[in-house]
Amino acid sequence: MHRLHRRNLCKKLQNGFLFSIGSEELSRNGSDVNFVFRQDSNFLYLTGVEEPGYAFILDLSRNYFHLFIPKVDAKHIVWLGHVPDLSESKKVFGADKVSYITDLEIELKKISKTKDLYFLKTNHEKGLKLCKKYFRIKPEEKKLHCALAELRIKKSKEEITLMKEAAEMTSLGHIEAMKKTRPGLYEYQIQSYLEQKFLEKGAQHCAYPSIVGAGKNAAILHYHHNSSQLQKGDLLLIDAGAEVKGYASDVTRTFPISGKFTQKQKDMYDLVLKMQEECIQGVKPGVLFYDLHLLSARILLKGLKDLGLLKGSVENMLRKGVDKLFYPHGLGHFLGLDVHDVVPPPVIARSRATKQSRLRASRKLEENNVITIEPGVYFIPALLKDPNNRKKFKDFVHWSKVDPYLQFGGIRIEDDVVITPKKPLILTHKCPKKVNDLENIKN
Ligand code: GLY
Numbered sequence: 001m002h003r004l005h006r007r008n009l010c011k012k013l014q015n016g017f018l019f020s021i022g023s024e025e026l027s028r029n030g031s032d033v034n035f036v037f038r039q040d041s042n043f044l045y046l047t048g049v050e051e052p053g054y055a056f057i058l059d060l061s062r063n064y065f066h067l068f069i070p071k072v073d074a075k076h077i078v079w080l081g082h083v084p085d086l087s088e089s090k091k092v093f094g095a096d097k098v099s100y101i102t103d104l105e106i107e108l109k110k111i112s113k114t115k116d117l118y119f120l121k122t123n124h125e126k127g128l129k130l131c132k133k134y135f136r137i138k139p140e141e142k143k144l145h146c147a148l149a150e151l152r153i154k155k156s157k158e159e160i161t162l163m164k165e166a167a168e169m170t171s172l173g174h175i176e177a178m179k180k181t182r183p184g185l186y187e188y189q190i191q192s193y194l195e196q197k198f199l200e201k202g203a204q205h206c207a208y209p210s211i212v213g214a215g216k217n218a219a220i221l222h223y224h225h226n227s228s229q230l231q232k233g234d235l236l237l238i239d240a241g242a243e244v245k246g247y248a249s250d251v252t253r254t255f256p257i258s259g260k261f262t263q264k265q266k267d268m269y270d271l272v273l274k275m276q277e278e279c280i281q282g283v284k285p286g287v288l289f290y291d292l293h294l295l296s297a298r299i300l301l302k303g304l305k306d307l308g309l310l311k312g313s314v315e316n317m318l319r320k321g322v323d324k325l326f327y328p329h330g331l332g333h334f335l336g337l338d339v340h341d342v343v344p345p346p347v348i349a350r351s352r353a354t355k356q357s358r359l360r361a362s363r364k365l366e367e368n369n370v371i372t373i374e375p376g377v378y379f380i381p382a383l384l385k386d387p388n389n390r391k392k393f394k395d396f397v398h399w400s401k402v403d404p405y406l407q408f409g410g411i412r413i414e415d416d417v418v419i420t421p422k423k424p425l426i427l428t429h430k431c432p433k434k435v436n437d438l439e440n441i442k443n
């Protein structure tokens with residue numbers, strides 16, 4: 001898979017050399033304990049190397065992959081175990097040549113007079129220093145990043161298989177968390193059931209910090225304290241995903257802590273589910289992601305109007321941005337080695353797009369893109385109690401009808417979707433989301 005990624009990059013860039021040093025470990029406490037290591041996504045995409053201490057030079061004109069590996073001593077092996085040697089690394093990583101990292105500068109010197117030099121930046125500061133020392137010209141950054149993003153946005157069969165694995169583990173984790181949920185437990189306990197399942201099924205990491213928000217915490221978009229107690233009658237929002245070989249899953253489910261939705265919760269839940277299902281139906285090659293976002297906003301505005309919270313025409317409300325009071329994020333994002341994955345230009349088309357809708361990226365969808373579809377509705381006191389908003393939106397919002405929802409929290413439903421020429425493939429389809437399925441999960 002990684003060999004193919006390198007070949008495709010060579011085809012795009014054609015000439016010159018690409019040099020990179022993989023991410024370095026970061027101290028988590030200023031002492032000798034490090035954060036759990038995660039390789040830079042572009043480095044991982046091109047090499048498959050998941051450990052620190054590696055570098056490479058890729059001759060782009062002939063797809064010649066020279067890998068540099070860490071030279072470890074007995075002390076390192078005593079504490080950290082085996083590291084593949086030169087010949088092992090050649091096989092494992094499909095390299096044309098393998099040297100120790102101590103030889104890197106000699107090789108950089110040899111290529112330093114080449115015209116087309118590309119440098120792939122990671123968090124490793126030494127990479128940048130060496131780049132400045134040996135590259136007399138400023139390396140092309142934009143061209144490299146566009147080329148990588150153009151490749152990464154279209155997933156291969158192998159990548160989709162890995163993402164499917166991550167999605168299945170994620171679904172099992174969510175199901176486990178739903179089954180274990182009951183009033184009186186704490187959000188962090190639910191997090192432990194969820195993540196235990198990810199690990200049990202073989203995930204290497206969580207793709208991002210798990211969000212487990214009960215009651216009003218569900219209205220905090222990236223809540224991660226996970227420290228409150230679950231109360232009877234509230235909803236619980238879980239946004240969490242497993243990572244497999246670097247590939248992310250990203251799933252949100254919202255369900256009643258006591259097992260049954262109240263009518264008020266059910267009405268809101270069905271509205272978000274309608275937003276999500278209609279948008280998923282609209283996912284196909286050629287569709288502008290921003291137009292799907294607008295579809296979700298229109299359904300929301302009409303639904304809130306039908307429930308008596310809003311007044312006026314949907315189109316007027318959309319123009320004035322009433323949707324953003326209750327839905328202050330975009331419909332979704334591209335997914336891959338990064339949970340908010342890379343997006344090559346052109347990112348958009350229409351003026352209102354990214355800035356006003358807070359959609360992370362809008363482009364025409366293409367076959368084998370993977371995106372999340374994650375509409376929501378939130379009652380965020382900071383927005384809804386703001387006197388400026390009360391005044392600005394007085395012609396559209398029945399504020400007296402909104403007040404009883406100020407402690408409601410929020411609802412989000414998120415699935416991972418592959419764009420195909422036919423029906424979209426929902427990688428996370430095993431994770432329940434219908435009202436009946438959620439209410440019967442414990443049976
Ligand atoms: N979990 C982050 C997101 O849904 O975008």
Ligand code: MN
Binds near residue numbers: 250332372374414
């Ligand atoms: Mn997401």
Ligand code: MN
Binds near residue numbers: 240251252414
């Ligand atoms: Mn998410």
